[in-house]
Amino acid sequence: MADWFRKRAVRALSIDVLAIALAVLDVWLVFPEEAMTYSIWLSAFSCVALVARRWLPFGVVLATFPGYLAGWAQLAAMIALGMLATRRGLNWQTMAGFGMVWASRFILWPLEDFAALSWQEHVLDGIYGVVVAGMPVALGLLIRARSELSDKLAELAASRDREQQLHAQAVRAQERARLAREMHDVVSHDITLIAMQANVLSISAPGTEAHQAAENIRQLSKRTLEELRTLVGVLRSGVDEDGPQPGIDELHQLIRTSDVPVQLTVERIPETVPRQVSAAAYRTVQECLTNVHKHAPGAKATVCVRGEDDALGVEVLNEQPCEPARGLPSGGHGLTGLAERARLLGGTFETSPTDDGGFRVRAVYPLPG
Incomplete structure (x- = not known):
């Protein structure tokens, strides 16, 4: 400017x-x-x-x-x-x-x-006067009209852009509503059935490993339903941040139910962390542990969440898998979504294999100064 x-x-x-x-x-x-x-x-x-x-x-x-x-x-x-x-x-x-x-x-x-002067000379001077005075007026009015036309064209272009944005917002709102209906009617129903089946299994086999596994499944299903309700609310309202989201404080609970041996380190965390950054750190750890469970069964993972200079660093490192991959379904969009989330928050996201056959994920999210 x-x-x-x-x-x-x-x-x-x-x-x-x-x-x-x-x-x-x-x-x-x-x-x-x-x-x-x-x-x-x-x-x-x-x-x-x-x-x-x-x-x-x-x-x-x-x-x-x-x-x-x-x-x-x-x-x-x-x-x-x-x-x-x-x-x-x-x-x-x-x-x-x-x-x-x-x-x-x-x-x-x-x-x-x-x-x-003669009258002929007066008439001639009068005509010349009209030309001399009329030419700058005509040019000035032409320049003014051109400027006004340019302003009108710019205003029309801005109005067209606003209409396109409104149309795109309407299309997104319709798609959000459709996704919210499907998630509520289909996914919520299936997760509820899973929770009910796990509860039946827990009651029928008290004090056994199956009981503990069923309790874990029931707790996971309950938490998934809560997050799903929040997500449905986000889709219906069209607001990106709506309702409570898990953050750094819930990492210990996440690791206890992850079915992956994890060593967690959380240090130098600022007293106030923006909710978006805290939720991004939680989602990063959650997705990485899910990938370890899918693609590197039996491998140990190390999670480090550390406050850095005006930033929050999240690093997840897993060892070489001890068992063959379990072939669980995967959409292939998890890491891509984490990279997009980091970019939207102004941070960085890196992934790389390690020399011992493991995998490393590191994300850095900026914090307010």
Whole structure:
């Protein structure tokens, strides 16, 4: 924006310098040797007055009128009249300026010489006066119309962009509503059945490993239903942040139910962490542990969540798998979603295999200063 204003100021200054130079050159080329002193000063004042033509267009026309009537500042008066028409349009000031420039061209100074002209010369001077005064007015009105047209086109383009954005928002809202209905009607129903079956299994086999596994399944199903309700609310409302989301404080609970041997390190966490950053850190650990469970069964994982300089770092490192992959279904979008989340928060996301056959995921989320 600063460069645009600077370029515009330089361009305006260049045009003003050129206009004054042309006006001075016009006076100098037609200046007679036996000119009266007052004519010289009036012509010079008309040229200098062009400096203020952008701020006081009608005042500059008034200032150039004597220099054209009793001097030789014809081009200065025409430039001032053109700027007046550009800034004010076709109003009384422009009409008055037209009349003054026409009179300056029609009347010959001194008046004794004007009175000595024949009627044919008066008619000819009147016609020339219309041309001299009409040309800058026409050019000024043309420039003004072009500027107004450009503004209208820009306004129409902005209006079209707003309409496209509104249409896109409406389409997204419809898609959100459709997804919310499907998630509520299908996914919630299936997870509820899973929780009920796990509860039956837990009651039928108390004190066994199956009982503990069934309890874990029931707890996971319950938490998944809660998060699913939150997600459905987000989809229906169209707001990205709606309702409670798990954060760093829930990492210990996540690890206890992850079915993956994990060593967790949480250190130097600031007292206040934005909810979006805390939720992103939780989702990063959750997705990484899910991938370890799917693709590296039996492998140990190390999770480190550490506060850094104005940032929160999350690193998940797993060893080489001890068993073949279990072939669990995977959409292949988990890490991509984490990378997008990190980018939206202004952070970074990196993944890389390790030398011992494991895998490393590191995300950094910026914190407010």
